Amino acid sequence: MIALIQRVRHAKVEVADEVVGQIDGGLLVLLGVEQGDDDAKLKKLADKVMKYRIFADADDKMNLNVRQAGGSLLVVSQFTLAADTERGLRPSFSCAAHPSDAQRMYDKFVAYCRSTDMGVATGQFGADMQVSLQNDGPVTFSLKV
Numbered sequence: 001m002i003a004l005i006q007r008v009r010h011a012k013v014e015v016a017d018e019v020v021g022q023i024d025g026g027l028l029v030l031l032g033v034e035q036g037d038d039d040a041k042l043k044k045l046a047d048k049v050m051k052y053r054i055f056a057d058a059d060d061k062m063n064l065n066v067r068q069a070g071g072s073l074l075v076v077s078q079f080t081l082a083a084d085t086e087r088g089l090r091p092s093f094s095c096a097a098h099p100s101d102a103q104r105m106y107d108k109f110v111a112y113c114r115s116t117d118m119g120v121a122t123g124q125f126g127a128d129m130q131v132s133l134q135n136d137g138p139v140t141f142s143l144k145v
Contacts, residue, residue, distance in 0.1 A: 001041045001105070002032040002081040003049050003143045011074045011133035013123040020129075021121035026071025028133050031109060032081025033102040034095050042105055045145045046112045049073070054139055062139075072119035076131060077106045099126065 005027050012022035029049055054062050055069035066073065079102060083091035097105065103125045113120045123129045 001034060001037040001045045001145055003045055004030040004032075004078070004081060005049055005052065005054075005141050005143060006030075006133060007054055007136045007139035008074075009134040009136045011131065013074065013076055013121075014130045014132070015124050015127045020124050020127075021074055021076075023072040023074045023119070023121050025136075026066050026069070026119070027073050028131070029073050029075045030078040030081060031075055031106060032078055033097040033105045034082045035097050035101075037097060037101075037105055039108065041145045042109055043112060045143060046109055048143055048145070050113060050116065050118055052141070052143070054141065067118060072121065073113055074121045074123075075106075075110050075113070076123035076129065077102065077125045 008026065008028045010024050011028045013020050027049065050067060051065050053065050055064040055066065057063040079093065079096045082096035083093055084095055085091050106125055110120055110122055
């Protein structure tokens with residue numbers, strides 16, 4: 001399971017010119033699900049995303065997590081994160097979870113984050129989405145469990 005997280009000032013997801021999810025500040029989480037991912041990996045990654053200290057404290061040091069900074073999550077499914085790009089000039093998606101498994105894990109990831117009283121907005125699984133954001137920093141990390 002892979003999360004590409006970006007610290008954002010604001011972000012939104014549109015499907016067919018309609019906003020389906022947006023946040024004013026926090027983390028844009030692009031989530032990729034791989035074959036063999038399970039609930040233990042999901043919980044570990046979700047906890048890491050929510051506790052990752054990449055927001056500035058009073059001394060301008062990255063010491064605060066998204067909750068401490070007063071932010072929210074915008075979680076967007078992105079199967080391309082599971083691509084194998086080591087060979088050739090075309091990515092292979094053989095490591096990506098089957099779409100039905102990926103959607104189940106995506107939904108569980110979102111539900112788990114919400115169960116911690118974290119503000120969570122989402123994209124629309126499997127849709128052609130347009131994601132707009134203002135990356136703050138820019139600060140971007142790839143987390144994998």
